[in-house]
Amino acid sequence: MTPESRDESGDLSPDEAFAILANETRFEIIQTLWELYEPDDPANLVKFSDLYDSDTAVTFSELYDRVGYGDTGNFNYHLEQLTDHFVRRTDAGYELTEAGFEIARAVVAGTVRERPHLDATELDADCPRCDAPVVAHYENHHLIVSCSECRGIWQNATGEAGVLFTFPLPPTGLSGRTPDEAFHATLAFNLNRVQSFISGICPDCSSAVDQSLDICENHDPRDQSGCPDCHRQHLIEVGEVCHQCKSVARGPLSIAILAHPAVAAFYYDHGIEHLFASWETFRHAQSVEEEILETDPLRIRLTVPCENDRLRLTLDETLSVVEAVEETSYVRD
Structure with a gap:
């Protein structure tokens, strides 16, 4: 036709x-x-x-x-x-x-009067893994944020370099913003999209999305150098795909779980107003502990610490929280 x-x-x-x-x-x-x-x-x-x-x-x-x-x-x-x-x-x-x-x-x-460009710039933010200054640059409509010292959260195939995150940002996102403002705008823009994916709704076309898990079977992050098998620090990665418009989101389950209301309530009880679409989400995610409890059926435990307390969340194969238990006054190893 x-x-x-x-x-x-x-x-x-x-x-x-x-x-x-x-x-x-x-x-x-x-x-x-x-x-x-x-x-x-x-x-x-x-x-x-x-x-x-x-x-x-x-x-x-x-x-x-x-x-x-x-x-x-x-x-x-x-x-x-x-x-x-x-x-x-x-x-x-x-x-x-x-x-x-x-x-x-x-x-x-995608249209601005001048082609947007941002050379590597040190930001007013510290790496959530080693506390060194964070550096950002912009290319191919993406903001790439790295640590000035360590290899970040994702490493390349050789393990010699890595990033904290690489997020798309339309060129207009840089217009009229300082590098630090663009950094926070990128996080808000993308993590709000991630939250929609987590809810099962494509943020671009509103279709249903398909969810998948990538669990590294031989995970060994080796401190700051990354796992030689999966080239990342986190054990479990979740992918969300819309087959209608081909939008995609992929990232650590330890980040995605911080969008759950039980986590927001846990932080709030400790005097922290947790905003998912923020840099603090990346910082908090680095202290989340991951554990596979069972494989058939799949049961995953994520432990979120705060001060001397912790929130233990058990997830099933659909990543639904089937149990949430708060433990108080523990001392981490």
């Missing part, structure tokens, strides 16, 4: 979507509607809900004039190809659908 012959009321396949958007005029229509959209207008605060009487859509003539297309008939044809999926027709004219907004936002997030 070609875009021209598709059923307007039906679903749009990825091939059809790419074919529709691979046209300069159609893309310019989306861009123009986005530029004319006023998010502060009360009628746009609750979009598509008909809670307000006013209709903020753009008229055909205004849209035609703004785009500057020379042929009214062909312009109307291109507009109709976008309608229902990327553009919505109202009594007053045309406006972007949520899918249209997502296309525009993806372009805006």
Whole structure:
């Protein structure tokens, strides 16, 4: 089925979507509607809900004039190809659908006036493993954070170098921010996404996600040098994959468990306001103890310490917490 012959009321396949958007005029229509959209207008605060009487859509003539297309008939044809999926027709004219907004936002997030760049910069943060200064640099739309002394949490295949984390950050995330501000923004941006994955919901398309575990059978992190088998400090890694839009999240289970409400309550009882989407999550995760209790069925124990107390969490094969026990006044080895 070609875009021209598709059923307007039906679903749009990825091939059809790419074919529709691979046209300069159609893309310019989306861009123009986005530029004319006023998010502060009360009628746009609750979009598509008909809670307000006013209709903020753009008229055909205004849209035609703004785009500057020379042929009214062909312009109307291109507009109709976008309608229902990327553009919505109202009594007053045309406006972007949520899918249209997502296309525009993806372009805006990756566009800045100058190509963003951040050389290796020492941050106002200490390594959670050795307390040495943390260093960050930005390349390929990712913020790479490393320790200035140790090999961090993940090591390369030779074990000679490693990182604390490598997180994606749209170029606009650097705009107007200091390196330290970009560092914390990256953590908040990505760990909030991780929390959505943990809840079983893809943060990009809202589809269900599939979960998998990677347990290193011969784990031997060897202090600061990393495990020679899995090249990481943590025993258990959890992966979350959305097969609908191919978004993915992967990281230590010792970090993911810190999103559980039992952990937040445990810290709060000790006078700590635990915010998952923060640098402190990485710091706390380095003291979480991992243990495989059983393999069939799988039972995992994670122990979260705080002062002289600890919270023991037992997880099943779905990573659901089946038991939470708090122990007080213990002394760690």
